[in-house]
Amino acid sequence: MTSSFANMDPLQVQKGYRDPKLAQQAAQKIKELAKDETYKFMHLCGTHEYTITHSGIRQLLPKNVELIAGPGCPVCICPPEDVALAIEVAQQPNALLTTYGDMMRVPAGDLGSLNLVRSKGAKVQVVYSMMDAIIAAKENPDKEVVHFAIGFETTTPPTAAEILGDPPENFSVLVSHRLIPPAEVFLLEQGEVGLHGFLLPGHVSVIIGVQGYVSISEQYGVPQVVAGFEPLDVLLGLVMLLRQVKEGRGEVENQYTRAVTYEGNVKAREMIDQVFQPVDARWRGIGLIPESGLALHEKYMNFDVRTRFDIKIEPQKFEMPPGCKCGEVLRGILRPEECPLFGSGCTPENPIGPCMVSTEGTCSVVYGAQPIP
Numbered sequence: 571m572t573s574s575f576a577n578m579d580p581l582q583v584q585k586g587y588r589d590p591k592l593a594q595q596a597a598q599k600i601k602e603l604a605k606d607e608t609y610k611f612m613h614l615c616g617t618h619e620y621t622i623t624h625s626g627i628r629q630l631l632p633k634n635v636e637l638i639a640g641p642g643c644p645v646c647i648c649p650p651e652d653v654a655l656a657i658e659v660a661q662q663p664n665a666l667l668t669t670y671g672d673m674m675r676v677p678a679g680d681l682g683s684l685n686l687v688r689s690k691g692a693k694v695q696v697v698y699s700m701m702d703a704i705i706a707a708k709e710n711p712d713k714e715v716v717h718f719a720i721g722f723e724t725t726t727p728p729t730a731a732e733i734l735g736d737p738p739e740n741f742s743v744l745v746s747h748r749l750i751p752p753a754e755v756f757l758l759e760q761g762e763v764g765l766h767g768f769l770l771p772g773h774v775s776v777i778i779g780v781q782g783y784v785s786i787s788e789q790y791g792v793p794q795v796v797a798g799f800e801p802l803d804v805l806l807g808l809v810m811l812l813r814q815v816k817e818g819r820g821e822v823e824n825q826y827t828r829a830v831t832y833e834g835n836v837k838a839r840e841m842i843d844q845v846f847q848p849v850d851a852r853w854r855g856i857g858l859i860p861e862s863g864l865a866l867h868e869k870y871m872n873f874d875v876r877t878r879f880d881i882k883i884e885p886q887k888f889e890m891p892p893g894c895k896c897g898e899v900l901r902g903i904l905r906p907e908e909c910p911l912f913g914s915g916c917t918p919e920n921p922i923g924p925c926m927v928s929t930e931g932t933c934s935v936v937y938g939a940q941p942i943p
Contacts, residue, residue, distance in 0.1 A: 587800030588625075596805035597630040603812040608634045610764055611811055612757070612902055614750055615642040615771035616930025617799050623939045625801040637808070638763060638902040641753055641856060642771060644721045645672045645928035646900060649852040652746040653678040655883045656718045659744065659875060660684060660692040666710055668703040669718035671696045672928040675921055679888030700728040707741040716875050720746045723777045726864065727838035730845040733870055744875040745864060748851060750774050751782055752862035758790050763902045767793035767811040769804065772826045777842075779834025783822045791820035798826040845870055854924060855890060855897025894923035899932050906933040913937060 586592070613619065619639045622628060628637060641647050653676050660667040667684070674685045674696065681687075688694040693713070697703050700717065707715035715738075719729045726747045733743070754768055770783060775796045783794050793814035797807030807825045814821060824830055842864075851863025866874050890896050894916070895909035906912050906925065916922040918934050925933035 587798070587802040589802065592802055593630065593805055596802060596809060599809050600635060600805065600812060601632045603809065603816055604632055604635045606634065608636075609766045609812065609815065610636045610638060611767050611769055611808065612638045612640040612763065612765050613642060613769040613771070613797075613804075614640045614753065615769075615774070616928070616932070616935065617773070618642065618769065618771065618797070618804065619930075619932050619935045621799055621801055621804055623935050625804075627801060627804055630805070631808075635808070635812075637769070637804075638765075639899070639905075639932040640757065640902050641853060641900040643900075643925065643928050643930040643932065644725075644748060645676060646896065646924040646931050647748060647853040647856060648673070648676060648720050648746050648924070649854050650678050650888050651852070651883050651885055652718075652720075652744065653684070654681050655875070655881060656716075656744055657681045657684060657687050657692075658881045658883065659716050659879060660687055660694045662714070662879060662881075664712075664714050665879070666693040666695060666706060666713045666715045667718060668695045668697045668706050668715060670698070670720065672930075673718060673720060675927045676924050677888075677891060677922075700732045704732055704735075704737055704741060707738040711738070711740060714740055714742065714878055716742050716744055716878070718744045718746065722748055722750055722771075722774050723782075723842075724773045726842050726846070727777065727835070730838075730841040733845050733866070733873055734841060737873065742873050742875045742878045743866075745846075745866060747846070747864045748853065749848070749862050749864070751778075751786060752848075752859050753853065753856075754783070754786055754792075754794075755790075756856070756859045756862070757901070758786075758792060760901075765792070765902075766815050767795070769807050769811065770794055770796040770822075772796060772798050772803075772829060775824075775826065775830045775834065777835050777838050779830065779839075780822050780824050780832045782834060787820045787822050793820050794822045796822070796824045796826050796830050798829065852885075853900075855900045890924075891922050894925075896923035896925035896931075896933065899925050906936045909933070 703717035
């Protein structure tokens with residue numbers, strides 16, 4: 571596929587990866603490989619879920635091949651205590667909290683949300699990048715500017731880069747970054763869903779490379795395939811996964827060769843390692859996952875919000891709103907439609923649970939599904 575598109579312009583390439591005839595051929599190959607056995611594969615990416623749902627990929631698959639959405643939304647899995655800390659910081663008289671728009675409506679129990687406290691006078695500014703947060707700190711020298719830094723490996727390098735770039739003295743971060751490979755290990759060891767393999771997120775893999783997953787396949791013998799975001803990328807990724815299963819292999823293969831290398835972005839990984847260290851971290855709706863979070867190294871602790879403010883946040887008893895099944899959706903146990911609140915009170919316009927808040931949340935994606943033109 572990559573070689574046949576090599577001399578085409580980008581728009582032609584995109585159309586090729588959305589070609590209905592090629593998609594039907596890939597779906598037929600999946601059917602031939604799967605035969606009458608049952609297979610369950612999980613992806614870990616909100617963008618993959620968008621492609622799968624909006625392109626009707628599940629309708630192309632035979633009934634015995636299930637493609638399950640896992641915890642691929644960083645907003646959805648951000649633990650309530652981190653949201654609670656952000657809310658408390660935003661209400662400090664000398665503070666300005668910056669964050670991304672998706673975090674504004676995430677519920678944190680009795681504390682409400684960042685949207686709610688902003689409506690009551692808390693200083694919260696929506697930004698589009700870490701650079702915007704740095705600019706906010708420079709423009710507000712009389713305030714302590716705190717950036718609520720969330721996201722997987724994809725958004726971690728910009729945080730590291732700004733910390734290394736001599737930020738203003740009034741700048742700090744509330745770090746809530748999470749790592750995908752430890753989540754894979756956790757899901758495998760929990761065994762709640764009998765998985766036959768993982769379809770790996772392309773953007774995370776651009777950073778950590780194929781090498782970031784190798785130890786998982788070596789230890790657990792699980793097939794893994796890095797896939798791009800177009801419909802044919804996903805279908806070809808499933809073909810590769812099924813071939814591994816049928817051949818008794820458990821390896822990491824790369825379908826997304828036009829963007830992902832074995833080593834990944836070496837410079838980005840070096841910056842992450844220089845600024846952060848792995849720590850055990852909570853994922854909302856899932857639990858404590860060993861070494862799945864990041865904390866600043868001691869050298870950079872003066873940029874940690876917890877050293878700037880004397881605010882104590884206990885682990886929150888609140889996990890999900892009553893009746894919300896977002897946790898089960900994140901773990902791949904339920905589809906969004908099986909939640910009693912889905913579409914019945916819980917919508918993107920009025921989200922009750924975190925899986926409906928973000929555009930990357932599985933519930934939001936499924937609710938708003940429309941075919942790609």
